[in-house]
Amino acid sequence: MMQQTLALPRRVHSIRDTVPTVDQVTVEERAAAFTKRSIKTSAKLAGLKMAVAMMDLTSLEGKDTPGRVAYLCRKALQPIEPKYEVPSCAAVCVYPNMVRHARRFLGERSVVKIASVATGFPSGQYPLRTKLEETRRAVGDGADEIDMVIDRGAFLAGEYARMFDEIAAVKAACGAAHLKVILETGELVTYDNVRLASQIAMEAGGDFIKTSTGKVQPAATMPVTLVMLEAIRDYFFATGLRIGMKPAGGIRTAKQSLAYLVMVKETLGDDWLTPDLFRIGASTLLNDVLMQIVKTVEGNYQNADYFSLS
Amino acid sequence: MSALRLDVRKTYKLYIGGNFVRSESGRTLPASSPSGELLDNFCHASRKDLRDAVATARPAAEGWAKKSAYLRGQILYRAAEMLEDRAAAMREEIARSTGAAATQARAEVDLAIDRLVYFAGWTDKFAQVFGAVNPVASSHFNFTIPEPTGVVAALAPDDPSLLPLISLAAPAVLMGNSIVLIASEKYPLPALTFAEILATSDLPGGVINILAGKRSELISHLAGHMDINAIVNASGVEETHRALQAGTAVNLKRYAARPLKAEDWFTEAAENPYWIADTVEFKTAWHPIGL
Numbered sequence: 001m002m003q004q005t006l007a008l009p010r011r012v013h014s015i016r017d018t019v020p021t022v023d024q025v026t027v028e029e030r031a032a033a034f035t036k037r038s039i040k041t042s043a044k045l046a047g048l049k050m051a052v053a054m055m056d057l058t059s060l061e062g063k064d065t066p067g068r069v070a071y072l073c074r075k076a077l078q079p080i081e082p083k084y085e086v087p088s089c090a091a092v093c094v095y096p097n098m099v100r101h102a103r104r105f106l107g108e109r110s111v112v113k114i115a116s117v118a119t120g121f122p123s124g125q126y127p128l129r130t131k132l133e134e135t136r137r138a139v140g141d142g143a144d145e146i147d148m149v150i151d152r153g154a155f156l157a158g159e160y161a162r163m164f165d166e167i168a169a170v171k172a173a174c175g176a177a178h179l180k181v182i183l184e185t186g187e188l189v190t191y192d193n194v195r196l197a198s199q200i201a202m203e204a205g206g207d208f209i210k211t212s213t214g215k216v217q218p219a220a221t222m223p224v225t226l227v228m229l230e231a232i233r234d235y236f237f238a239t240g241l242r243i244g245m246k247p248a249g250g251i252r253t254a255k256q257s258l259a260y261l262v263m264v265k266e267t268l269g270d271d272w273l274t275p276d277l278f279r280i281g282a283s284t285l286l287n288d289v290l291m292q293i294v295k296t297v298e299g300n301y302q303n304a305d306y307f308s309l310s
Numbered sequence: 311m312s313a314l315r316l317d318v319r320k321t322y323k324l325y326i327g328g329n330f331v332r333s334e335s336g337r338t339l340p341a342s343s344p345s346g347e348l349l350d351n352f353c354h355a356s357r358k359d360l361r362d363a364v365a366t367a368r369p370a371a372e373g374w375a376k377k378s379a380y381l382r383g384q385i386l387y388r389a390a391e392m393l394e395d396r397a398a399a400m401r402e403e404i405a406r407s408t409g410a411a412a413t414q415a416r417a418e419v420d421l422a423i424d425r426l427v428y429f430a431g432w433t434d435k436f437a438q439v440f441g442a443v444n445p446v447a448s449s450h451f452n453f454t455i456p457e458p459t460g461v462v463a464a465l466a467p468d469d470p471s472l473l474p475l476i477s478l479a480a481p482a483v484l485m486g487n488s489i490v491l492i493a494s495e496k497y498p499l500p501a502l503t504f505a506e507i508l509a510t511s512d513l514p515g516g517v518i519n520i521l522a523g524k525r526s527e528l529i530s531h532l533a534g535h536m537d538i539n540a541i542v543n544a545s546g547v548e549e550t551h552r553a554l555q556a557g558t559a560v561n562l563k564r565y566a567a568r569p570l571k572a573e574d575w576f577t578e579a580a581e582n583p584y585w586i587a588d589t590v591e592f593k594t595a596w597h598p599i600g601l
Contacts, residue, residue, distance in 0.1 A: 299534065300531070300534030300535060300536060300561075301361055301364070301531065301534070301535040301536060301537060302536045302537070303536035303537040304537075306536060
């Protein structure tokens with residue numbers, strides 16, 4: 001048995017040994033502190049518009065149709081009437097079979113990127129061969145970004161090398177497409193695991209690390225995102241490489257989205273406040289942000305019935 | 311030992327979504343008796359408390375409207391039972407807040423209970439009496455039925471402190487609306503005590519919400535709020551009336567004024583079933599019939 005433990009590849013073994021542990025109490029208190037900032041009037045308006053520009057407008061449902069995806073793309077392109085000067089969303093996030101429909105609607109070049117979940121979303125419990133095939137097909141159909149899920153089973157069983165190799169293989173299959181690695185933190189149990197999985201995902205070639213699929217509770221939380229942001233910060237100090245962050249799932253209110261932006265700014269700095277390095281994955285968040293924008297501009301509280309469906 | 315004991319003084323809280331909350335603003339105001347003696351402090355609602363109240367009233371209205379008319383009646387009747395149970399405390403609260411004589415306070419509480427029972431009875435009768443089957447010149451069965459309008463906001467007058475509050479809430483909620491009540495500015499404590507009684511009735515949280523504070527701070531937000539479907543104004547203040555009319559004219563929400571004098575709330579004028587009609591929508595359906 002001893003022999004088996006020692007048989008782990010040296011490189012991955014060193015990842016586990018060098019990743020710091022996380023102080024649960026401190027990280028939760030620090031994350032809570034970011035929600036206390038007072039952001040009003042013009043700063044609030046700018047923050048909300050920034051949140052829209054960083055949003056991956058998501059629809060990941062079995063009932064998705066080409067028509068619904070076209071609607072999603074239309075909403076991402078122009079979330080609300082032009083007079084409010086709201087930017088387009090960063091991307092739409094859809095299932096692999098919907099990528100070609102999104103591409104057809106958006107055209108070859110578009111400000112709105114197409115992200116596709118892949119590698120046996122949401123469980124990741126599929127053979128590597130089909131995962132790679134799925135990835136290549138999604139990219140071939142026109143996906144600009146691939147949101148892959150890690151094999152949490154492998155990670156929790158301590159098979160870090162397998163997880164690393166899978167991410168590296170998917171990255172190779174992505175070609176020019178950006179790779180976001182979904183850790184599904186709701187299934188990783190501890191912050192230490194989140195920190196370790198983040199490190200493995202970054203070293204294996206992920207361009208972004210992402211909290212959740214949105215199919216497991218809890219999804220994105222402030223503390224778990226902070227742990228990942230700190231992993232990104234330390235990785236930047238060690239290597240000079242900027243890795244992106246995408247919290248997804250459970251961010252439903254404009255206020256929450258502002259708290260996340262504050263956390264990114266105060267952990268990683270202004271460099272990360274761009275859609276190239278920070279995204280928010282959400283389906284229902286957009287309308288709440290739009291309602292807040294209209295409220296800030298017009299001065300009166302809004303009613304969801306006056307906004308297009310999300 | 312008793313000489314050493316400090317009084318435990320209460321700060322009356324707002325009633326939002328079935329919970330007793332402090333104002334988001336952290337503000338409180340003192341409530342004094344007519345002789346100027348400090349009674350207790352109460353939370354001073356801000357526009358954000360109004361926003362929160364509407365946000366909980368919206369989903370509450372959806373669930374409440376789905377309950378059968380009979381059940382809504384039973385729940386309102388239960389609220390009357392709870393008020394009856396706490397009548398002595400309510401009488402004392404009115405007497406110490408407003409300086410009303412004991413007989414006057416008793417008359418107000420008794421009538422408030424009776425009025426709740428009266429309106430509870432309308433829940434399963436209003437549609438029959440105010441709905442209609444309409445004769446039409448084609449092969450259609452044509453009928454008109456009332457449906458709740460959604461979220462109602464109502465401003466109570468300063469005086470009396472309890473009876474108008476109930477006379478505004480009951481006709482608005484009995485058909486399935488939810489309501490945000492702005493309590494008497496001068497005597498808020500009886501309204502907030504009534505909230506504590508409501509909390510022990512079976513009324514779902516968020517169906518009746520009670521805010522206290524200064525009316526003038528909330529009026530423009532009430533009128534402009536796109537998620538409030540109707541406003542009932544019984545404040546009796548001319549400026550308020552004009553501001554609300556002007557505000558609601560822009561977004562076309564329903565507006566009803568109830569300019570009753572203090573003594574009128576004790577009469578049948580405040581048991582007007584047409585008040586129920588002020589916060590329902592009448593819908594007409596054309597159903598084809600054969601031959």
